[in-house]
Amino acid sequence: MNVPNDSGVPAARIRVLNDAPMRGDGDYVLYWMTAFRRRGYNFALQRAAERSAELGKAIVVLEGLRCGYPWASDRLHAFVLQGMEENRRAFGRAGIKYVPFVEMSPRGGKGLLEILSERACCVVADDSPAFFLPRMLCSASERLNVMVEGVDSNGLLPLREAPGAFPTAHAFRRFLQKTLIPHLLAFPAADPFLGKPVLPLAEIPKEVPERWPEPARNMLSGTAAALASLPIDHAVAPVALVGGEKAARQVLRTFIGERLSRYDEDRNRTDVEGTSGLSPYLHFGHISAHEVFEAVARNEGWSIEHVPQRATGSRTGWWGMGPQAEGFLDQLVTWRELGFNAALRLPRYECYESLPGWALNTLQKHTSDHRPKAYSLQEIEEARTHDPLWNAAQRQLVREGRLHNYLRMLWGKKILEWSPSPPDALAVMTHLNNKYALDGRDPNSTSGIFWCLGRYDRAWGPQRPIFGTVRYMSSENTARKLRVGDYLRRYAN
Numbered sequence: 001m002n003v004p005n006d007s008g009v010p011a012a013r014i015r016v017l018n019d020a021p022m023r024g025d026g027d028y029v030l031y032w033m034t035a036f037r038r039r040g041y042n043f044a045l046q047r048a049a050e051r052s053a054e055l056g057k058a059i060v061v062l063e064g065l066r067c068g069y070p071w072a073s074d075r076l077h078a079f080v081l082q083g084m085e086e087n088r089r090a091f092g093r094a095g096i097k098y099v100p101f102v103e104m105s106p107r108g109g110k111g112l113l114e115i116l117s118e119r120a121c122c123v124v125a126d127d128s129p130a131f132f133l134p135r136m137l138c139s140a141s142e143r144l145n146v147m148v149e150g151v152d153s154n155g156l157l158p159l160r161e162a163p164g165a166f167p168t169a170h171a172f173r174r175f176l177q178k179t180l181i182p183h184l185l186a187f188p189a190a191d192p193f194l195g196k197p198v199l200p201l202a203e204i205p206k207e208v209p210e211r212w213p214e215p216a217r218n219m220l221s222g223t224a225a226a227l228a229s230l231p232i233d234h235a236v237a238p239v240a241l242v243g244g245e246k247a248a249r250q251v252l253r254t255f256i257g258e259r260l261s262r263y264d265e266d267r268n269r270t271d272v273e274g275t276s277g278l279s280p281y282l283h284f285g286h287i288s289a290h291e292v293f294e295a296v297a298r299n300e301g302w303s304i305e306h307v308p309q310r311a312t313g314s315r316t317g318w319w320g321m322g323p324q325a326e327g328f329l330d331q332l333v334t335w336r337e338l339g340f341n342a343a344l345r346l347p348r349y350e351c352y353e354s355l356p357g358w359a360l361n362t363l364q365k366h367t368s369d370h371r372p373k374a375y376s377l378q379e380i381e382e383a384r385t386h387d388p389l390w391n392a393a394q395r396q397l398v399r400e401g402r403l404h405n406y407l408r409m410l411w412g413k414k415i416l417e418w419s420p421s422p423p424d425a426l427a428v429m430t431h432l433n434n435k436y437a438l439d440g441r442d443p444n445s446t447s448g449i450f451w452c453l454g455r456y457d458r459a460w461g462p463q464r465p466i467f468g469t470v471r472y473m474s475s476e477n478t479a480r481k482l483r484v485g486d487y488l489r490r491y492a493n
């Protein structure tokens with residue numbers, strides 16, 4: 001594969017977030033890692049490395065894990081902590097000061113960023129559009145009296161290159177086909193420190209280790225005893241999947257080696273592992289979409305000259321790769337980045353009112369339709385509905401923190417059918433998805449959930465009770481379409 005690599009971080013990915021000056025006489029460049037929790041293919045870390053080389057000052061990496069964010073649980077913490085432990089070792093080996101911070105009580109981290117920034121030349125931070133991260137970055141930038149740069153390493157398209165929101169995947173794909181090529185010429189570095197001078201380890205203010213001591217080794221390993229000491233939800237248990245960049249690369253290798261060649265046929269099957277399983281790693285930034293794209297392209301023997309010069313919006317033939325790779329990239333690039341686009345550009349994208357007008361109208365017309373089956377949040381959460389396939393899906397979500405994509409659509413559609421109103425359904429889907437799914441709380445959580453209510457879709461006849469013309473799905477049809485016998489047995493209770 002031949003993706004030309006430009007060493008600089010593209011200007012389109014950098015935002016200066018406050019009016020405070022850069023301080024050339026500072027002691028280090030502070031990189032605040034919050035969303036892109038990895039070392040490779042990370043434009044934000046690369047920007048910090050560039051600043052460090054330009055100023056001749058070492059880097060300090062601050063990676064924090066708060067405890068007071070919505071849905072914080074043993075499951076999510078364990079996954080993030082495993083990645084932090086790997087970062088601790090790797091930055092240590094590279095001679096880079098790494099400050100891991102695990103908050104032991106809500107707001108326990110208050111003041112840490114400020115104190116670290118007092119001796120910094122500048123702060124480079126991850127710029128990500130969803131969950132509590134944009135608010136946190138914005139309020140920190142206002143408080144700090146040193147320049148803060150936000151860097152976008154979310155996906156192949158710099159987020160701010162798209163001027164507005166898109167109503168369909170087809171429209172977004174067409175936009176990407178017109179605009180993406182120059183951005184494929186500017187990939188992030190696999191190793192942002194390669195070719196950069198090695199500087200002496202930075203010293204951080206003494207107050208930092210005194211007030212915010214480094215987490216004990218068992219905390220960074222996410223042991224049960226360590227997790228038990230944190231004020232987070234202990235009822236949502238860790239899963240077998242291990243977090244971190246190394247594990248992410250292994251998952252990617254397995255996918256490319258064993259599944260990519262049958263992706264289009266297998267992705268909707270429940271009886272085989274047909275998809276990549278990368279979404280938790282993409283969500284926590286343990287792997288970048290660039291690295292995944294590059295690995296697929298290399299496997300295809302692809303180079304940029306293979307891209308046909310036409311923008312039809314069609315998914316087939318977009319990249320000039322084989323159909324399996326193209327099918328996969330359509331999810332990784334079109335669908336994933338469509339969610340990021342909405343998070344940035346669609347006003348109030350998490351509110352029910354952000355649905356397209358036709359969906360709001362048709363759902364409104366059917367709000368008072370009789371619901372033959374209605375379940376409370378508790379009944380739904382405990383998988384106590386009349387529908388065995390749906391119950392199995394809910395059990396998989398609760399136990400394993402993941403849900404097969406096809407069943408995930410059915411899962412959402414049924415919640416719409418069984419809830420007192422569409423806004424209630426939205427609240428239940430959001431709560432359960434974000435509480436249990438490792439990849440939850442992501443821009444794709446919102447696009448998947450809102451898809452169940454009509455976003456990115458069109459009206460489908462005939463009119464049905466509750467749904468109106470919003471696309472309907474039934475467990476019976478799903479069971480006929482997929483071979484679900486094994487799945488039902490696996491999650492029978």
Ligand SMILES: Cc1cc2nc3c(=O)[nH]c(=O)nc-3n(C[C@H](O)[C@H](O)[C@H](O)COP(=O)(O)OP(=O)(O)OC[C@H]3O[C@@H](n4cnc5c(N)ncnc54)[C@H](O)[C@@H]3O)c2cc1C
Nearest residue numbers: 275276277278279331332335336405412439440444445448
């Ligand atoms: C109700 C509902 C809720 C969802 N919640 C989430 C969520 O919380 N987090 C999440 O990442 N995805 C969510 N999705 C989208 C999709 O189900 C998952 O991205 C996919 O199943 C992840 O598995 P994978 O990594 O093996 O996917 P693969 O098929 O291997 O795809 C590779 C990557 O492409 C992206 N992708 C794949 N399918 C979609 C899709 N339909 N929409 C957007 N991006 C996609 C993901 O980043 C995924 O990791 C949701 C979908 C629905 C219908």
